[in-house]
Amino acid sequence: MKDSRTLNFNTRLCAVIGNPVSHSLSPAIHNAGFDALGLDYIYLPCQVEDVAGVLAGMRAMHNFRGMSVTIPHKIEAMKHVDEIHDADRTIGSINTIINDNGRLIGLGTDGPGAMKALVDAGVDLAERQLLMIGAGGAARAISFTLALKAGLAGMELLDIDQAVVQGLAGDLARHTGISVSAEVMSDSALADAMSRADIIIHSTPVGMRPKVEASLVPAELFRAGQVVFDVVYTPLETKLLRDARTAGLQTVSGVEMFINQAVLQFEQFTGQKAPAEVMRQVVMEHLAT
């Protein structure tokens, strides 16, 4: 337990910026991690509209070490950092900023966090066909990481917005060389894609609290051997995952991606191996209440 009376010149400040940010689990998860390792770090949630301003402040403060960036600032933040990892520039968003002695470095841990969740669950990605439902920010991060690193056979994208889904498919083809197709979401397009998919990743808000009885995938479309990953983690088991589990399929909860992206951020903030089990436990405790 870190006592506020010990805060000093060497204490490092980290923060999550977003709007809203009052319900973020990031302060709890990171402060528990700092505490478990006895690190002289603290983490605060900051509601922010002026991204350029808060990043100017971060750059100016010797001890403002790390930042998590959440909605709606993941794209805007890229404009105000000094350096961005190549893959993240292509993805078009970042969720992490490190202050390296006044130089702000932006990167993303959502994609690597999702891939780690699949790998840790024992999912074999090589030469498999992926179906991505949704083509927004989370889908971009995950699909780029998997396209670059997972050795997939190919990828199909579905989204209700034609421009968005074709834009992501074009970016993936151009920058990763993966075999990719894109369709506007419809019953028939979904059924077709489901008939080919080995791994299904759902990355839209459908099924999130409070509308927990919603799912985009009719249960009858599931086929034996498929793996279903839902980015939504409130509730921990969405209707999509419950239906998939009932159908005998392997499921991976979005909470694993959330924990992993935080673990990877923590390691960027501190340069130390994160106490992942402590961080997992904090998330689970918060989600259970």
Added chain:
Amino acid sequence: MKDSRTLNFNTRLCAVIGNPVSHSLSPAIHNAGFDALGLDYIYLPCQVEDVAGVLAGMRAMHNFRGMSVTIPHKIEAMKHVDEIHDADRTIGSINTIINDNGRLIGLGTDGPGAMKALVDAGVDLAERQLLMIGAGGAARAISFTLALKAGLAGMELLDIDQAVVQGLAGDLARHTGISVSAEVMSDSALADAMSRADIIIHSTPVGMRPKVEASLVPAELFRAGQVVFDVVYTPLETKLLRDARTAGLQTVSGVEMFINQAVLQFEQFTGQKAPAEVMRQVVMEHLAT
């Protein structure tokens, strides 16, 4: 004791900015005060060169509530706040910034802190003649506050820099109407001024650690009934104060001004009456080690 694991959306951040700032007592004094009242506030020291940047960050963060400003930023900070109390604009420096929902308000608590130190020590200021030795930033803050609020008979200023001392005298005459004279520091000017002074305030760095055996005022110049106040508080009793006490004069330590300016800042940060005794105790503990 505030546990870092409880940091949350409602936690308010305060900081001292300066360069250097590693030895500042402000984090210890304010964190102890927050703790004593059970307030959800924390206070960090931040080494800063880019004042505009850190203030942009403060304005952008919903929970960056208060800032102490120390050397060398007390003048520069005025350029980047949204509002300055009239008296402080005339003084030309601030040591406190409050973030009022994105609007930054600058003010000074050094002058009021010094005046409170004198009043609390039972020093009668009305119709007395003040000698101010030194005409830098601290002298400006103290002399303006006393000129406006103490009902002094008049003020004499001494400094080694003619432009500085005449500048302050001119500003005081113009903005406060006090009867004021200025001289370049010399043995004879000091002896003359000491022969007229009821209250002597020393506001140069002379006598500060490590050169603790230095004093600008030869002991033979003291006269019965004078009061001597030294802005320097490391050591707690400077040679100037020791000589004055030995001569039977009343003395006031600069630590009282330091504590008072922090108490007044605390009340600006929190809107609560500061636990002054707790804050005093922390300062004394730190200065004793």
